[in-house]
Amino acid sequence: MSQEETCRFDAAQVHEQIVAILRAWGMPDESAAATATVLVDTDLSGIDSHGVSMLMLYEKLRSENRVRLDAVPRVVRDAPAFAVVDAGAGLGHPAGLHALELAIQKATVCGIGAVAVGNSHHLGALGYYVRTAAQRGLVSLMMTTTRTPVVAALGGTTPILGTNPIAFAAPRAGGGELVVDMSTSVVAMNKVKAYALSGRDLPAGWVNDALGNPVTDAALAYSLLTTGEGTLSPLGGSSPETGGHKGFGLSLMVTVLSAAFSGAALPLDDAGSDNLGHFVLVIDPASVAEGGETARYVDDLLRLMMRDEPDVILPGDPEAVARASRGQNGIPIPESLLEHLRAICGRAGTGMILTPLG
């Protein structure tokens, strides 16, 4: 879309660069490696908005003392199949991975395990976590509250909910996974921006102004969203007539599961750290089904969806294609982002090691 110069970089080198920055910021080695792994995988999957570019936000949060990079997540309440983790106001990635491992342990013993995380921050794209679990033969569901209020309540006119995503994954017999990773807003903010850049009108019902009237001029809509004078609709649109109650209901479900057990923040609560909440649920199919039966069902289901239907797009497939391509050709990083990373390295007192692939 953009005309600016974009070089490609080896994923392992991007990982090393991120670890160097996070360690310079005071993050423990293990947490830095885990966080870098999530960010690089997200870039490899083509979700550029949630990869290495997030370091700009993390630096800002750190400078405002809103995040504690030296935090170590710890279990604060523990039942046989359910626990609550306090992320210690740290980044969400180490806490999310800690919660995932704990839920996996519980699922292995009890058949199912869940963990709610509070006092956390952004944890990257959820797809990474659930896909990892699927690669280990497990079915998982994950959710998180998000930081910036941008979505209206159904029938409301002010931004009050984040894009509160849901992710789900299951292993597929013969290899691969079903991976669903979606926000509960009608579209992502980035889609509104893309419409603005290409000069297309938005469908009515995606963005409303402060009076609740639809805004179809994409550039105006994006501007209203960034200043809080407009709202993004929940999945299903701005009216119950078009199913807006569904996205609104899903967003409330994400909020309750992610935050109500773990003491995480209510929407609009802006005291100190972000205090985001996450929820992760893991099911071990081996606890109740014959070996491989569940994964075979998933494979049969997905094959059925593709039956004589060449245009069907399975959830997770665009990201798998991106991973194959970028794993081979490197991660594209535009020059403007490289500039930011150079400046971040400078301020952190660590070297900029990124060198473009030939």
Add this chain to the structure above:
Amino acid sequence: MSQEETCRFDAAQVHEQIVAILRAWGMPDESAAATATVLVDTDLSGIDSHGVSMLMLYEKLRSENRVRLDAVPRVVRDAPAFAVVDAGAGLGHPAGLHALELAIQKATVCGIGAVAVGNSHHLGALGYYVRTAAQRGLVSLMMTTTRTPVVAALGGTTPILGTNPIAFAAPRAGGGELVVDMSTSVVAMNKVKAYALSGRDLPAGWVNDALGNPVTDAALAYSLLTTGEGTLSPLGGSSPETGGHKGFGLSLMVTVLSAAFSGAALPLDDAGSDNLGHFVLVIDPASVAEGGETARYVDDLLRLMMRDEPDVILPGDPEAVARASRGQNGIPIPESLLEHLRAICGRAGTGMILTPLG
């Protein structure tokens, strides 16, 4: 909408009538009472499509030997926090309630409990089950596969998925519950019918013809859906551009959780009984949170949604309003449905006891 005569009936009498018919069909007393309770509550909640009117379908399934009304659900696999129930090819209501109670028992011990049900049939509106759990202080999530393929895969042109609903509920401090109950299709079939009856055009992206082209003539769209020559889109519409991958992904998630552990049918599998699958998950907040903390969060969250926003509609509120009104004034049953019920009673050899409220 309809001009035909509609009388109102006392809920307790409707319950008694349903029990009489189900017992005459050979259903055990306890299962008959449970099924009637779900059906009556659904009518009270204003969801007429899933209440007493379902008896017509159940009679048809029974006459085709597709349902065993004398079935008793039984646990076939059991882990500490997860189990699989075989519904014995019976109606879904007794199996759904059995699974809910089992998940509640497990949640009380382990913090969380889940049950997958296979070899089942229609279990009514999911809202009843999760609301019941919320009234007992529990948070719950429920899903089911449905019988009739009507929704296309994203990018596909043939009906392959049911409307595969999701429901969620949580208790609210001070009384009441948050209840989300939604299909994963863009709208329910009934909404297309309502547009057709009122002569309004459908938004593009709700219904496509067999070539994948949008159909906005609502009467034509409804006709294509009923003959299988058209498809309903997943929530989000028929394109990834409008978020159709989200509804498609949710529908696949519902299918996997409901059917992949329990040996329930794949979509389009039409051998013998319906073999639907259900999934129910219960969390006991008391296992990890201080008493009432979770319900207070839910109440705070919902109050926040209503803050200075008089037009906000909370999920579950329209149904709660209907329950208050119909509990007072009775359940409306149109004359055409009464005719069917009279005929059903006659064929079942039981008396028609329904008498209109004065």
